[in-house]
Amino acid sequence: MIEKTIFVLESVYREPLEVKAFCFGDMSRKTICIMGAMRGNEIQQMYVCARLVQELKKLEINGQIVKNTGIMVIPCANYHSMNIGKRFWAMDNTDINRMFPGYNLGETTQRIADGIFTEIQGFEYGIQLASFYQSGRFLTHIKQMVTEFTDDDGLVDFGLPYALKRTPKPYDTTTLNYNWQLWNTKAYSLFTHSTDDMKEDSADNAVNAILRFMKNRGIINYSIHPGYVTSVINESDMLQVHSPCGGICKIKTKIGDTVERGQVVAEILNPLTCEVLAEIKAPEKSTVFFHFESPLIVEGTVIFKLIKNDIIRGD
Amino acid sequence: MIKTVSQAGLAVNEKLKIQKNSIKNGNSQKRVCIVTGTHGDELEGQYICYALGKYLEKNTDKLNGTVDIYPALNPLGIDSIMRGIPGYDLDMNRTFPGTESGTMPEMIAHEILEDIEGADICIDIHASNIFLREIPQIRMSVPTSETLLPYAKMLNVDFVWVHASATVLESTLAHSLNSAGTKTLVVEMGVGMRITKEYCLQLMDGILNLLVNLEMLTDVEIPKIREPIVSLDGAVGFINSPAAGIFVPEISFGSTVEKGDIIGKIVNPLTGSTAENAVAPCSGLLFTLREYPVVYGGSLIARILRQEDNNND
Numbered sequence: 001m002i003e004k005t006i007f008v009l010e011s012v013y014r015e016p017l018e019v020k021a022f023c024f025g026d027m028s029r030k031t032i033c034i035m036g037a038m039r040g041n042e043i044q045q046m047y048v049c050a051r052l053v054q055e056l057k058k059l060e061i062n063g064q065i066v067k068n069t070g071i072m073v074i075p076c077a078n079y080h081s082m083n084i085g086k087r088f089w090a091m092d093n094t095d096i097n098r099m100f101p102g103y104n105l106g107e108t109t110q111r112i113a114d115g116i117f118t119e120i121q122g123f124e125y126g127i128q129l130a131s132f133y134q135s136g137r138f139l140t141h142i143k144q145m146v147t148e149f150t151d152d153d154g155l156v157d158f159g160l161p162y163a164l165k166r167t168p169k170p171y172d173t174t175t176l177n178y179n180w181q182l183w184n185t186k187a188y189s190l191f192t193h194s195t196d197d198m199k200e201d202s203a204d205n206a207v208n209a210i211l212r213f214m215k216n217r218g219i220i221n222y223s224i225h226p227g228y229v230t231s232v233i234n235e236s237d238m239l240q241v242h243s244p245c246g247g248i249c250k251i252k253t254k255i256g257d258t259v260e261r262g263q264v265v266a267e268i269l270n271p272l273t274c275e276v277l278a279e280i281k282a283p284e285k286s287t288v289f290f291h292f293e294s295p296l297i298v299e300g301t302v303i304f305k306l307i308k309n310d311i312i313r314g315d
Numbered sequence: 316m317i318k319t320v321s322q323a324g325l326a327v328n329e330k331l332k333i334q335k336n337s338i339k340n341g342n343s344q345k346r347v348c349i350v351t352g353t354h355g356d357e358l359e360g361q362y363i364c365y366a367l368g369k370y371l372e373k374n375t376d377k378l379n380g381t382v383d384i385y386p387a388l389n390p391l392g393i394d395s396i397m398r399g400i401p402g403y404d405l406d407m408n409r410t411f412p413g414t415e416s417g418t419m420p421e422m423i424a425h426e427i428l429e430d431i432e433g434a435d436i437c438i439d440i441h442a443s444n445i446f447l448r449e450i451p452q453i454r455m456s457v458p459t460s461e462t463l464l465p466y467a468k469m470l471n472v473d474f475v476w477v478h479a480s481a482t483v484l485e486s487t488l489a490h491s492l493n494s495a496g497t498k499t500l501v502v503e504m505g506v507g508m509r510i511t512k513e514y515c516l517q518l519m520d521g522i523l524n525l526l527v528n529l530e531m532l533t534d535v536e537i538p539k540i541r542e543p544i545v546s547l548d549g550a551v552g553f554i555n556s557p558a559a560g561i562f563v564p565e566i567s568f569g570s571t572v573e574k575g576d577i578i579g580k581i582v583n584p585l586t587g588s589t590a591e592n593a594v595a596p597c598s599g600l601l602f603t604l605r606e607y608p609v610v611y612g613g614s615l616i617a618r619i620l621r622q623e624d625n626n627n628d
Contacts, residue, residue, distance in 0.1 A: 009559075009611060009612060010558065010559040010611070010612060011559050011611060012559045012561065012585075012609065012610075013585070087404060088404070091611060091614075092444075092446060092614075093398065093399075105553075105555060105613075107555065107613050107614065107615055108611040108612065108613040109613075110613065111612065111613040133403060133404060133405060134403065134418070169486070170484075170486045171409045171486045242416075245324045246323070246324035246325045246327070246329075247326060247327075271326060271328070272328060296326035296327065297326060298323060298324065298325055298326055298331075298402065298419050299323040299324035299325070300323050300418065300422045300423075301419055302417075302418050
């Protein structure tokens with residue numbers, strides 16, 4: 001393993017931000033890059049990468065990294081925000097993952113994005129440990145933006161139950177995933193259960209999914225359970241259930257559960273009297289893919305994302 | 316008349332309401348919308364909404380048409396000094412056109428857009444953020460400039476910046492409205508979290524001038540309207556901080572600078588040293604200047620409108 005500093009940013013009163021990369025195998029070949037936390041609350045994303053560093057160290061020592069392949073892991077690109085409990089850039093609240101491909105003469109986060117992207121472009125595969133802006137729990141899944149450069153063959157090689165395809169919106173065009181694809185990297189975003197807190201079982205799933213992908217793509221020699229037959233789903237085909245009012249949110253199901261049409265899956269309570277303001281019912285027989293997780297909810301918030309059972313298919 | 320454009324129930328005993336003051340008189344169907352407060356830390360538009368509302372209520376008899384004033388598209392952000400939408404950490408000006416079936420911010424964006432659509436002109440007033448001070452200016456993309464430039468010239472601003480299109484800006488209110496055929500001009504002026512009364516009154520004269528030109532306002536005296544400098548991207552020089560430190564300006568905002576002039580110093584208070592000088596890359600008008608002193612490498616210090624490229628077309 002080689003530890004490398006890929007970008008340095010000076011600060012007037014803090015130690016410089018040094019973005020560290022951990023490299024394995026033959027780094028004259030840019031085979032796969034795994035990107036962890038770019039936001040200060042992406043603790044789970046950093047943890048998954050850190051766990052992966054440990055696994056790859058062992059594989060390298062045992063000679064299980066295939067000849068002529070190079071692997072780079074960047075666990076955390078933004079610990080200046082992480083160390084002070086902020087999600088976005090410490091000073092100006094901008095999002096590094098909305099600054100790609102970056103600009104070396106531009107604003108600070110554009111320079112960070114440029115510094116990172118200069119190092120991580122040109123890889124054959126790119127995996128970003130991603131997070132959602134809203135509080136909640138997801139089934140661990142892989143997502144890919146559909147662009148003219150998309151190669152979705154790899155989606156099933158992670159062996160996760162679900163893979164999502166997303167049609168990018170204008171605001172997606174400055175993300176790492178989108179720009180990786182523009183620069184010919186086959187890019188995937190891996191979502192785990194959580195963001196701000198560490199979930200060991202979900203981290204296990206994510207680490208195994210990445211190792212499985214590497215095995216299936218001929219990057220490592222590794223014995224691992226083949227995983228699930230992946231259902232590939234268009235994000236737009238999922239059912240979104242909104243909260244009809246604000247109040248205390250009580251979720252009555254878990255991610256991964258199958259719910260029946262009409263089943264009460266959550267209640268919204270009056271926060272001052274505990275009177276039930278609304279019962280949230282499943283609109284179809286479906287699998288709970290995402291649920292909101294916070295004691296208080298605002299009207300119109302997406303409280304559930306459900307996958308209708310009749311669209312689940314192997315791909 | 317105060318109307319609610321969009322609303323959503325918050326968690327505890329409160330509704331989020333987006334409201335407008337709709338001032339109407341006469342039989343003209345013409346409508347102008349004044350919109351501000353999308354970013355909760357941009358307050359320059361607050362004074363304009365107040366002043367315009369007060370003026371029109373006093374001079375309703377001179378109005379023929381409707382002026383809709385939306386002072387706070389992001390009321391929770393304004394209340395809590397947050398640029399984005401509290402609870403979501405989303406930039407509201409990246410959520411348009413929104414959708415009926417989306418999250419709460421997307422639904423609100425959709426309803427706001429529906430309410431404004433169809434107006435003859437919309438003016439979307441932004442201050443700068445807390446970091447930069449700007450002279451009163453209008454920004455527009457190249458594809459919209461042919462339609463919007465004649466109206467921009469009525470608004471009494473100093474500068475019109477015609478910039479290249481960027482896909483990411485397709486999520487803005489202005490882009491969504493212009494795409495839907497509602498002519499929308501974006502004003503940038505002043506600085507975040509403050510009100511610069513002089514600039515507000517300057518733009519207020521411009522808005523009244525626009526209403527006169529649209530034949531929505533009669534029998535009013537408008538001061539002489541200034542002719543803005545109209546400029547393309549290439550005519551703007553950027554100065555980004557060459558080092559981390561504390562920026563101390565050496566030159567007045569809005570002044571004309573020569574190439575090589577020191578705009579300011581990046582100093583280190585711990586060591587008592589100057590880390591770097593911020594130097595003008597070209598001669599011209601200093602139309603943006605950093606207001607917030609703490610900088611990282613790359614923080615925007617200033618923008619200069621190149622003298623040699625200016626045109627007053």
